[in-house]
Amino acid sequence: EVQLVESGGGLEQPGGSLRLSCAASGFSFSTYAMSWVRQAPGKGLEWVSGISGSGGSIYYADSVKGRFTISRDNSKDTLHLQMNSLRVEDTAVYYCAKMSGSYYGEIDYWGRGTLVTGSS
Amino acid sequence: DIQMTQSPSSLSASVGDRVTISCRASQVIGNYLAWYQQKPGKVPKLLIYAASTLQSGVPSRFIGSGSGTDFTLTISSLQPEDVATYYCQKCNGAPFTFGPGTKVDIK
Numbered sequence: 001e002v003q004l005v006e007s008g009g010g011l012e013q014p015g016g017s018l019r020l021s022c023a024a025s026g027f028s029f030s031t032y033a034m035s036w037v038r039q040a041p042g043k044g045l046e047w048v049s050g051i052s053g054s055g056g057s058i059y060y061a062d063s064v065k066g067r068f069t070i071s072r073d074n075s076k077d078t079l080h081l082q083m084n085s086l087r088v089e090d091t092a093v094y095y096c097a098k099m100s101g102s103y104y105g106e107i108d109y110w111g112r113g114t115l116v117t118g119s120s
Numbered sequence: 121d122i123q124m125t126q127s128p129s130s131l132s133a134s135v136g137d138r139v140t141i142s143c144r145a146s147q148v149i150g151n152y153l154a155w156y157q158q159k160p161g162k163v164p165k166l167l168i169y170a171a172s173t174l175q176s177g178v179p180s181r182f183i184g185s186g187s188g189t190d191f192t193l194t195i196s197s198l199q200p201e202d203v204a205t206y207y208c209q210k211c212n213g214a215p216f217t218f219g220p221g222t223k224v225d226i227k
Contacts, residue, residue, distance in 0.1 A: 035216065037164075037218075044205075044207065044218060044219075044220050044221040045156070045158075045164060045207050045209075045218040045221070046218065047209070047215055047217060047218060050214055050216060059214030059215065059216075060214075061215050062121075062215075095163065095164075100169065104152075104211060104212060104213055104214070104216070105169075105211050106154035106166055106169040106170075106211045107154070107156070107164075107166060107209070108166050108169075108175070110163045110164055110165075111163075112163055113163065
């Protein structure tokens, strides 16, 4: 059974940093691309960042480029999102998501999400 | 970047009605289009991928169609458990943009 479990969310002041992690199990982690998707309170889904199965290709939404860094450790089946220079508008539930291919594709599994609040 | 739009933004229909949601890409994306269902307070769920392929376990009343820039999600007979927000997403390359969503309620 595929499981994605996020951790690391919390309350952080604007300008601060947080590091999200996602522990994956139940599938060959290094084979599949992974993404982070966020959802602000009462709003729609926003794709934030993605990384290929090997980690060699990395992508960001313009809204987080230069502030967030995605990475993966295929030896530990773990995905990370380093969030720097946090803004109030980064407040959202952040979902870890497995994609169906090595570089792209639909999201076939989602974690339960972790809440990030950027507020003083 | 390719933009995704959806219409309508919300709709209300009766149980048993046929419901249609549209999704449009600002550039051709082939059939690299997925549909998700998100019930209130729940995690999104994949319904359809490759524009028209039903994800395993999804009821056959959900039908996806289209290619290129124009796509449609049809619920052939609306059920009470279909109350949710539906999102389309382009899947052919980054950014993997979602549409703004369509909220479906029961009349």
